[in-house]
Amino acid sequence: MMRIWLWPVLIGVLCTLGLIAGLVSEGAGDWLSWLALATPVAIGLHGLSRSGARPQARGEALTPAGSRRAGRS
């Protein structure tokens, strides 16, 4: 249970902080919100690129070899 939920919970807490930080403070709060909300974007884009899948390619167009190559780059 712990293993499954650790990262999702951490990311969720970080995003919540980021969404609120920008609202309540200018300057430092903005930076905190940018960094916090960049986390899910970075993880998501990393996952997308590693899978070698592109949204418009729907996955099928890419061979497993192609996606492995993409994973190393």
Add this chain to the structure above:
Amino acid sequence: MQAVTLRRWGWVHKWSSLVSTLFILMLCLTGLPLIFSHEIDHLTGNEIEAPAMPEGTPRAAVDRVAAEAVKAYPGLVPLYFFAEEDAPDVWYVKLDTRVDTDESESTLILSDARTAEVLGAPNFDEGFMSVMYRLHVDLYAGLAGKLFLGFMGLLLMVAIVSGVVLYAPFMRKLRFGEVRQERTPRTRWLDLHNLLGIVTLVWALAVGFTGVINTWADLIFQAWQAEQVAALQAGETRVLLATDSSDAPAADGSLQTAVDRVLAAAPDMAVSMIAYPGTLRATPEHVAVILRGDTPLTSRLTQALLVDPANGEVLEAGARPWYVTALQLSEPLHFGDYGGLPLKVLWALLDILTIVVLGSGLYLWIKRGATEVRS
């Protein structure tokens, strides 16, 4: 989790998603350019600006701004003046045939706050951005369209929550973020759907739910107006500036003096909006002046004061109710406009990731079959 419980959650996830997906996809796609509407207007020269004048040029009385607006648009009456924080030299003036219409056909113009001259009307009713806006907000169907999209948003909330419940059983044998490469494309997309869904979870819930609240804006303001009118009739008001107070210019029936008296009663606040009597934001007899503070939070959480233009009495009819606070906090959280351009870019990227979650969900449903949920 028991097989039967899991199947039930699977059913909820499938149907809440299937019913709402196409609308939510449309909202994500139309919302993408809307995040940058300010920048797009600026780049395409659609933005109307006031000419430069020496600093400290005196401002025209709002009554004169109203008179010039009515002269330029005969047959219409002014409903509201809006002041933007970053454009102090202009008034946005909303005009309509009567003060109590549903405002769907109203006209918004820009006036120079110093000369009262009408600068022009932003092209809100035609062009690409207008189509994006109407599709995103009300599907060209007024309040019914808004409420319908709000209902789709609620279904999205159900889909997200049920998706979170289903996340654990799918991830039992996987590390966080693992996307299985060696299997079929469907497996890869399933892993991606789970990964992108779980990392965008909080953002999607926040933007989705605040979007739902925004669809209720008209109803919320109607309720607040009714509450204020009831408080006035019951005499449950706080007088902030009495009729005979010497702290401010005496009332002379003009709108400008009424606004000046409100500002005298609420120092350190700036005018965000002026609503004529009879409009949605005011009461039948009072002008409502909506004030904002100067911190990021208080500039959103506004205070509404009522002023009788005839006798100059400034009232507060009850503090801001919780549901108006909820609405006012929902706006920035939905628009992503409170942290400069970087936040807007992140908003757009999270929106694109959400589109991938929706698209992959649809793909997983189309390619369903052999790999149906097993507990």
